Amino acid sequence: MASKSCKLTLFVVLVSATCLPVCQALIAVERTWGVSPQLRRAAAVSSSANSINTREVDLPRQHNLALRGGGQAPDPKHVALVGTVCAVVLVLNEIDMLSVVVRVGLTFILSIVFLLAGINKTTDTFHKPTYLLYANMFPDICRRVWGPLLEQSINRVLSIASKLYPGLKKICGDNGKGRFSVATQAAASITPSKFMMAIGYTEMWSAMFMLISLAGTGSRGYRVPLAELSNIVLLILMAGAVYTHYILQDGHFIPPAILGMLLLVRLATPAPSGKKAKKGKAKADAKEKDAA
Numbered sequence: 052m053a054s055k056s057c058k059l060t061l062f063v064v065l066v067s068a069t070c071l072p073v074c075q076a077l078i079a080v081e082r083t084w085g086v087s088p089q090l091r092r093a094a095a096v097s098s099s100a101n102s103i104n105t106r107e108v109d110l111p112r113q114h115n116l117a118l119r120g121g122g123q124a125p126d127p128k129h130v131a132l133v134g135t136v137c138a139v140v141l142v143l144n145e146i147d148m149l150s151v152v153v154r155v156g157l158t159f160i161l162s163i164v165f166l167l168a169g170i171n172k173t174t175d176t177f178h179k180p181t182y183l184l185y186a187n188m189f190p191d192i193c194r195r196v197w198g199p200l201l202e203q204s205i206n207r208v209l210s211i212a213s214k215l216y217p218g219l220k221k222i223c224g225d226n227g228k229g230r231f232s233v234a235t236q237a238a239a240s241i242t243p244s245k246f247m248m249a250i251g252y253t254e255m256w257s258a259m260f261m262l263i264s265l266a267g268t269g270s271r272g273y274r275v276p277l278a279e280l281s282n283i284v285l286l287i288l289m290a291g292a293v294y295t296h297y298i299l300q301d302g303h304f305i306p307p308a309i310l311g312m313l314l315l316v317r318l319a320t321p322a323p324s325g326k327k328a329k330k331g332k333a334k335a336d337a338k339e340k341d342a343a
Contacts, residue, residue: 150272150320150321150322150323151271151272151323152272153316153317153320154269154272154317154320154322155265155269155270155271155272157313157316157317157320158261158262158264158265158269158278158317159262159265160313161258161261161285161310161313161314161317162258162259162261162262162265163258163262164258164310165254165255165257165258165261165285165310166254166255166258166259166262168251168254169250169251169252169253169254169255169256169258170251170255171185171251172185172247172248172250172251172254173247173248173251173252173255185247186243186244186247188301188303189243189244189246189247190243191299191301192243192246192295192299193241193242193243193246195298195299196294196295196298196299197241197246197295198238198239198241199238201234201237201238201241202234202235202237202238203234205231205233205234205237205238206229206230206231206234207229209223209231209233209234210229213225250288253284253288254285254288256281257281257282257284257285258281258285260277260278260280260281261278261281261282263277263278264277264278271323272322272323273322273323274322279318282314282317282318283318285310285314286311286314286315286318289307289308289310289311289314290311292304292307292311293307293308293311
């Protein structure tokens with residue numbers, strides 16, 4: 052037992068020492084790409100001038116310093132934090148606990164996030180500013196994105212079907228040029244309040260099913276069918292949210308994209324194999340046989 056603990060301690064020290072230079076390089080790159088757009092434009096102008104003129108045209112000193120990370124060394128606290136996280140990840144992977152920690156942690160965090168988001172979409176009593184923010188978003192979402200998309204989809208389907216069955220034109224109200232009154236009515240039925248309530252209840256119930264799974268085998272990293280189905284439903288919702296905000300060009304596509312990536316990571320993280328449990332059970336059975 053002592054030798055295992057010594058090996059584990061040595062492993063953590065080696066990993067931390069290895070990760071520190073890498074983290075310093077990553078932070079330097081982040082500082083470089085974190086320069087303001089004005090400084091980047093100045094650098095672009097300078098580079099174009101260099102390509103035209105054979106003589107060098109240097110940027111001001113503060114611009115050069117900013118492009119090199121501000122002329123300051125990386126914060127040791129950030130380096131130590133990133134190195135510690137990398138070491139913890141590698142240690143958890145070494146002791147076959149990484150998948151359990153990732154799955155349980157993401158299940159809990161995502162469940163809380165989507166539960167709060169769903170509650171704020173269905174009622175204004177929990178946090179009224181957030182509810183009003185969603186209520187102001189959904190009219191544009193229905194009018195500019197999903198209403199026209201639904202109408203176009205139904206018109207295309209009915210146009211193809213009416214070629215096979217000409218009687219559908221009269222039943223569905225063909226208005227000419229491939230447009231049907233049924234499609235217009237279906238698009239008009241998607242009101243902002245109903246759409247927001249439907250998405251809110253879907254997020255809330257999916258989050259509750261994922262959270263309930265932690266009360267059973269989900270707390271040990273195993274897959275629970277209802278929780279996995281909820282994960283897929285939420286992933287589809289986040290893909291739709293990214294598409295919606297991309298069409299609206301309102302700059303709000305980053306949060307659903309991040310949540311979708313986390314849902315995808317949770318879904319792709321493998322469950323524990325259970326080999327150790329099988330070995331332990333086999334040893335217990337062998338001891339019982341020997342005792343008998």
